[in-house]
Amino acid sequence: MAECNCCKSTSNIACNIGSFNSEERIRYDELRKELNVNRSIEELPNGYRFIYPNQPTLLLTIVEWISYENRCCPFIEFSLQVSGEADFIRLDLTGDQAVKDLLKEEFHLG
Structure with missing residues:
Protein backbone atom coordinates (compact mmCIF):
# COMPACT_ATOMS: atom_id res chain seq x y z
CA MET A 1 0.00 0.00 0.00
CA ALA A 2 1.20 3.48 -0.79
CA GLU A 3 1.84 5.77 2.13
CA CYS A 4 0.12 9.13 2.05
CA ASN A 5 2.41 12.15 1.79
CA CYS A 6 0.84 13.75 4.84
CA CYS A 7 2.47 11.12 7.04
CA LYS A 8 5.81 12.65 6.06
CA SER A 9 4.78 16.21 6.89
CA THR A 10 7.34 18.40 8.62
CA SER A 11 4.69 20.56 10.27
CA ASN A 12 3.16 19.98 13.69
CA ILE A 13 0.27 18.14 12.11
CA ALA A 14 0.44 14.63 10.73
CA CYS A 15 -2.10 12.06 9.71
CA ASN A 16 -2.60 8.96 11.79
CA ILE A 17 -2.93 6.45 8.97
CA GLY A 18 -2.30 3.78 11.60
CA SER A 19 -5.87 4.32 12.78
CA PHE A 20 -6.94 2.02 9.92
CA ASN A 21 -6.68 -1.73 9.85
CA SER A 22 -5.53 -3.26 6.55
CA GLU A 23 -9.05 -3.64 5.12
CA GLU A 24 -9.94 -0.06 6.04
CA ARG A 25 -6.74 1.22 4.44
CA ILE A 26 -7.59 -0.55 1.20
CA ARG A 27 -11.10 0.92 1.24
CA TYR A 28 -9.76 4.39 2.07
CA ASP A 29 -7.39 4.21 -0.92
CA GLU A 30 -10.24 3.05 -3.19
CA LEU A 31 -12.49 5.91 -2.08
CA ARG A 32 -9.78 8.48 -2.50
CA LYS A 33 -9.05 7.23 -6.01
CA GLU A 34 -12.76 7.45 -6.92
CA LEU A 35 -12.98 11.00 -5.59
CA ASN A 36 -9.99 12.19 -7.60
CA VAL A 37 -12.03 11.78 -10.79
CA ASN A 38 -14.63 14.18 -12.14
CA ARG A 39 -14.02 16.99 -9.66
CA SER A 40 -13.05 20.60 -9.79
CA ILE A 41 -11.23 22.49 -7.06
CA GLU A 42 -11.42 26.04 -5.77
CA GLU A 43 -8.90 27.55 -3.40
CA LEU A 44 -10.33 29.07 -0.23
CA PRO A 45 -8.53 31.42 2.17
CA ASN A 46 -8.23 28.58 4.70
CA GLU A 77 -12.57 20.70 9.20
CA PHE A 78 -15.12 19.26 6.76
CA SER A 79 -18.13 21.10 5.42
CA LEU A 80 -20.46 19.34 3.00
CA GLN A 81 -22.98 21.36 1.00
CA VAL A 82 -25.61 19.43 -0.92
CA SER A 83 -29.16 20.03 -2.05
CA GLY A 84 -31.47 18.09 -4.34
CA GLU A 85 -31.96 21.32 -6.26
CA ALA A 86 -28.24 21.94 -6.80
CA ASP A 87 -26.17 20.62 -9.69
CA PHE A 88 -23.10 20.14 -7.52
CA ILE A 89 -21.91 18.76 -4.20
CA ARG A 90 -19.41 21.02 -2.47
CA LEU A 91 -16.94 19.67 0.04
CA ASP A 92 -14.78 22.18 1.90
CA LEU A 93 -11.62 20.97 3.64
CA THR A 94 -10.32 23.76 5.83
CA GLY A 95 -8.11 24.60 8.80
CA ASP A 96 -5.16 26.78 9.64
CA GLN A 97 -2.27 27.52 7.24
CA ALA A 98 -0.49 24.27 8.13
CA VAL A 99 -3.63 22.32 7.22
CA LYS A 100 -3.98 24.22 3.95
CA ASP A 101 -0.33 23.52 3.10
CA LEU A 102 -0.77 19.83 3.88
CA LEU A 103 -3.91 19.65 1.70
CA LYS A 104 -2.09 21.35 -1.15
CA GLU A 105 0.74 18.83 -0.96
CA GLU A 106 -1.40 15.75 -0.34
CA PHE A 107 -3.88 16.46 -3.13
CA HIS A 108 -1.29 17.85 -5.56
CA LEU A 109 -3.04 21.21 -5.83
CA GLY A 110 -0.18 23.01 -7.50
Whole structure:
Protein backbone atom coordinates (compact mmCIF):
# COMPACT_ATOMS: atom_id res chain seq x y z
CA MET A 1 0.00 0.00 0.00
CA ALA A 2 1.20 3.48 -0.79
CA GLU A 3 1.84 5.77 2.13
CA CYS A 4 0.12 9.13 2.05
CA ASN A 5 2.41 12.15 1.79
CA CYS A 6 0.84 13.75 4.84
CA CYS A 7 2.47 11.12 7.04
CA LYS A 8 5.81 12.65 6.06
CA SER A 9 4.78 16.21 6.89
CA THR A 10 7.34 18.40 8.62
CA SER A 11 4.69 20.56 10.27
CA ASN A 12 3.16 19.98 13.69
CA ILE A 13 0.27 18.14 12.11
CA ALA A 14 0.44 14.63 10.73
CA CYS A 15 -2.10 12.06 9.71
CA ASN A 16 -2.60 8.96 11.79
CA ILE A 17 -2.93 6.45 8.97
CA GLY A 18 -2.30 3.78 11.60
CA SER A 19 -5.87 4.32 12.78
CA PHE A 20 -6.94 2.02 9.92
CA ASN A 21 -6.68 -1.73 9.85
CA SER A 22 -5.53 -3.26 6.55
CA GLU A 23 -9.05 -3.64 5.12
CA GLU A 24 -9.94 -0.06 6.04
CA ARG A 25 -6.74 1.22 4.44
CA ILE A 26 -7.59 -0.55 1.20
CA ARG A 27 -11.10 0.92 1.24
CA TYR A 28 -9.76 4.39 2.07
CA ASP A 29 -7.39 4.21 -0.92
CA GLU A 30 -10.24 3.05 -3.19
CA LEU A 31 -12.49 5.91 -2.08
CA ARG A 32 -9.78 8.48 -2.50
CA LYS A 33 -9.05 7.23 -6.01
CA GLU A 34 -12.76 7.45 -6.92
CA LEU A 35 -12.98 11.00 -5.59
CA ASN A 36 -9.99 12.19 -7.60
CA VAL A 37 -12.03 11.78 -10.79
CA ASN A 38 -14.63 14.18 -12.14
CA ARG A 39 -14.02 16.99 -9.66
CA SER A 40 -13.05 20.60 -9.79
CA ILE A 41 -11.23 22.49 -7.06
CA GLU A 42 -11.42 26.04 -5.77
CA GLU A 43 -8.90 27.55 -3.40
CA LEU A 44 -10.33 29.07 -0.23
CA PRO A 45 -8.53 31.42 2.17
CA ASN A 46 -8.23 28.58 4.70
CA GLY A 47 -8.33 25.45 2.53
CA TYR A 48 -9.89 24.02 -0.61
CA ARG A 49 -13.33 23.32 -2.03
CA PHE A 50 -13.86 20.11 -3.97
CA ILE A 51 -16.82 20.25 -6.34
CA TYR A 52 -18.51 17.10 -7.64
CA PRO A 53 -21.60 16.38 -9.74
CA ASN A 54 -24.68 15.95 -7.57
CA GLN A 55 -25.20 12.20 -7.84
CA PRO A 56 -26.60 10.07 -4.99
CA THR A 57 -23.95 7.35 -5.27
CA LEU A 58 -21.18 9.95 -5.32
CA LEU A 59 -22.61 11.62 -2.22
CA LEU A 60 -22.42 8.29 -0.39
CA THR A 61 -18.82 7.84 -1.52
CA ILE A 62 -17.92 11.33 -0.26
CA VAL A 63 -19.54 10.72 3.12
CA GLU A 64 -17.80 7.38 3.53
CA TRP A 65 -14.44 8.97 2.61
CA ILE A 66 -15.02 11.78 5.14
CA SER A 67 -15.64 9.17 7.85
CA TYR A 68 -12.17 7.71 7.18
CA GLU A 69 -10.36 11.00 6.62
CA ASN A 70 -11.79 12.43 9.83
CA ARG A 71 -10.26 9.54 11.77
CA CYS A 72 -6.75 9.85 10.40
CA CYS A 73 -6.70 13.66 10.05
CA PRO A 74 -8.92 15.07 12.82
CA PHE A 75 -7.38 18.53 12.40
CA ILE A 76 -9.17 19.02 9.05
CA GLU A 77 -12.57 20.70 9.20
CA PHE A 78 -15.12 19.26 6.76
CA SER A 79 -18.13 21.10 5.42
CA LEU A 80 -20.46 19.34 3.00
CA GLN A 81 -22.98 21.36 1.00
CA VAL A 82 -25.61 19.43 -0.92
CA SER A 83 -29.16 20.03 -2.05
CA GLY A 84 -31.47 18.09 -4.34
CA GLU A 85 -31.96 21.32 -6.26
CA ALA A 86 -28.24 21.94 -6.80
CA ASP A 87 -26.17 20.62 -9.69
CA PHE A 88 -23.10 20.14 -7.52
CA ILE A 89 -21.91 18.76 -4.20
CA ARG A 90 -19.41 21.02 -2.47
CA LEU A 91 -16.94 19.67 0.04
CA ASP A 92 -14.78 22.18 1.90
CA LEU A 93 -11.62 20.97 3.64
CA THR A 94 -10.32 23.76 5.83
CA GLY A 95 -8.11 24.60 8.80
CA ASP A 96 -5.16 26.78 9.64
CA GLN A 97 -2.27 27.52 7.24
CA ALA A 98 -0.49 24.27 8.13
CA VAL A 99 -3.63 22.32 7.22
CA LYS A 100 -3.98 24.22 3.95
CA ASP A 101 -0.33 23.52 3.10
CA LEU A 102 -0.77 19.83 3.88
CA LEU A 103 -3.91 19.65 1.70
CA LYS A 104 -2.09 21.35 -1.15
CA GLU A 105 0.74 18.83 -0.96
CA GLU A 106 -1.40 15.75 -0.34
CA PHE A 107 -3.88 16.46 -3.13
CA HIS A 108 -1.29 17.85 -5.56
CA LEU A 109 -3.04 21.21 -5.83
CA GLY A 110 -0.18 23.01 -7.50
